[in-house]
Amino acid sequence: MVVGRPLLTVEQIQEKNRELADRISADFKGKNLLAVGLLKGAFIFFSDIVRLIKIPLVVDFLVASSYLKSDSSGEVKIYYDIREDVTDKDVLLIEDIVDTGVTLNYLRERILMRCPKSLRICTFLDKKERRQVDVPLDYVGFEIPNEFVVGYGLDYDNKFRNLPYISVFKKST
Numbered sequence: 728m729v730v731g732r733p734l735l736t737v738e739q740i741q742e743k744n745r746e747l748a749d750r751i752s753a754d755f756k757g758k759n760l761l762a763v764g765l766l767k768g769a770f771i772f773f774s775d776i777v778r779l780i781k782i783p784l785v786v787d788f789l790v791a792s793s794y795l796k797s798d799s800s801g802e803v804k805i806y807y808d809i810r811e812d813v814t815d816k817d818v819l820l821i822e823d824i825v826d827t828g829v830t831l832n833y834l835r836e837r838i839l840m841r842c843p844k845s846l847r848i849c850t851f852l853d854k855k856e857r858r859q860v861d862v863p864l865d866y867v868g869f870e871i872p873n874e875f876v877v878g879y880g881l882d883y884d885n886k887f888r889n890l891p892y893i894s895v896f897k898k899s900t
């Protein structure tokens with residue numbers, strides 16, 4: 728297993744996070760912000776971004792994972808659901824990466840069924856060319872090519888989450 732050179736450096740990530748947090752702080756000013764982190768993958772991005780947001784907020788989490796059964800269908804399993812009442816909240820769902828869009832689409836519809844005041848989506852990474860389900864993204868950190876990446880919370884087999892930068896991951900043969 729080989730972790731290559733950084734695709735995104737610590738400095739690039741920090742700069743982008745400041746930019747995203749400034750936009751979020753301005754857009755949600757005066758609103759009832761509930762920031763929901765999608766675990767496990769978004770745990771580092773989430774904790775970095777909420778500390779940069781300059782307006783009051785409440786945090787909660789969703790723990791979910793998706794199992795791709797074929798190229799077009801995925802099944803999403805929820806291990807921990809949002810416990811806050813979302814009905815009067817402006818919800819910001821904070822994700823690590825959007826790939827096919829299957830997971831996000833499922834979670835988005837599930838949250839919308841609970842009638843939040845509004846729902847926006849922030850993802851650290853976007854693998855746009857892999858998209859199968861069209862989901863609206865309000866804040867995107869970086870668009871990346873179709874390669875498997877690890878680090879900054881993202882794993883391979885639950886490893887490499889503690890790498891401070893994003894790296895392309897290659898399985899050695």
Ligand code: 5GP
Pocket residue numbers: 768793801823824825826827828829830831874875876877881882883
């Ligand atoms: P989607 O449902 O959009 O296809 O998949 C989203 C999930 O797939 C992410 O939350 C993440 O767990 C996983 N995933 C997709 N691409 C990558 C990648 O390049 N690296 C890692 N570590 N996980 C990925």
